[in-house]
Amino acid sequence: MACKTLLTVVTEQGPDGPGMAGLETAIALARREDAHLDVLVLGVDQTQYGYFSAGAGIAMVQETLAQAISGAEDLERKVRQRLATEEIRWAVDHAVAQLGGIAPLVGHRARFVDLVVQARPYGAGRSSADEAVVEAAMFDGQAPVLVMPDGMVNPPAFDRVVVAWNQSPEAMVAIRRALPLLQRAAMVDITVVDPPAHGPERSDPGGMLSQWLSRHDVRAEVSVLARTLPKVSDVLARHIRDRDANLLVMGAYGHSRFREAIMGGATRSMLEKTPVPVLMAR
Incomplete structure (x- = not known):
């Protein structure tokens, strides 16, 4: 990076x-x-x-x-x-x-x-x-x-990256900030969990992001996952292990911090569960 x-x-x-x-x-x-x-x-x-x-x-x-x-x-x-x-x-x-x-x-x-x-x-x-x-x-x-994460002192190579994509502005900010790192990675996996059926990317979830990244010399693939576990963070954590990734890139706090504090939220849940370092931005 x-x-x-x-x-x-x-x-x-x-x-x-x-x-x-x-x-x-x-x-x-x-x-x-x-x-x-x-x-x-x-x-x-x-x-x-x-x-x-x-x-x-x-x-x-x-x-x-x-x-x-x-x-x-x-x-x-x-x-x-x-x-x-x-x-x-x-x-x-x-x-x-x-x-x-x-x-x-x-x-x-x-x-x-x-x-x-x-x-x-x-x-x-x-x-x-x-x-x-x-x-x-x-x-x-x-x-x-x-x-x-707990117990990890030396940062890994960051050469196998999972990018959590939910079409939000926060996720796009995080990806832009991580672009130099993504350009150096050997594997970039754009992960979309349970994409909306009527969203702007309904026919090709993650497709436009993958195309934009390819123009920056990032070789990315897209994984569209069903929400088969209670929380999105659980699905992401399992996928990180399946892909042997050593970094997660994600946006943070899609809701207000007050609502996150009261209800939990994906950001806190992901930080509590992820087995790898998380690069966040907003």
Whole structure:
């Protein structure tokens, strides 16, 4: 992938947390792509305003803020020690924000990079801050995000790619962002699950996308799958294994984030189930 600048955000969850796993992946990818790596160490101020007893408010605010700053500074030192052993170009900075302030902070940093690399934001040891970082990079930074599954540190070759196609603008944005990578892949599978019977591509699902990609020297094939499992994400996960793919490209959050949070949604479900890295954009 033609990446010159990578970003990973490490949240203050300790040196063995998912943020550090994302850092290791970002280092490996920066080494492979000869890219510059920016690392933002993020301390999250957990102050809960409105829950203090009379007279305790200011002291509690100062204490939680001091803990966030101290934690971020300590984690930054660990990150710098880790990067000092690498022969890559890198820069590290730290910042402190409340949960509601993560979006503008991360969004501003993500705006000036080619790819954001993060560990899976859901599961054991994750927090709402991890999810907020991924959303901020996509929504506020308009950057593509590579989300790594648990237990995978070294990124695969990305030479066998499944592209989830549902005719949505979000899916097309993700595909455009992934185009340099698709041009290098040996296999690109445009996967359409249960296409609408009356949509604009009803006679040839994925055909126009395949034709457009071929003009960019991408050799793609189309797989039209029936929804034989309860969720689209289940069908995609099975197809990824069947095709021995090592990357999924997909659009993110077709519905509002509020509806996704209440109802789940394909984006979260896919991130929880996929056995391979996911390149998302919106």
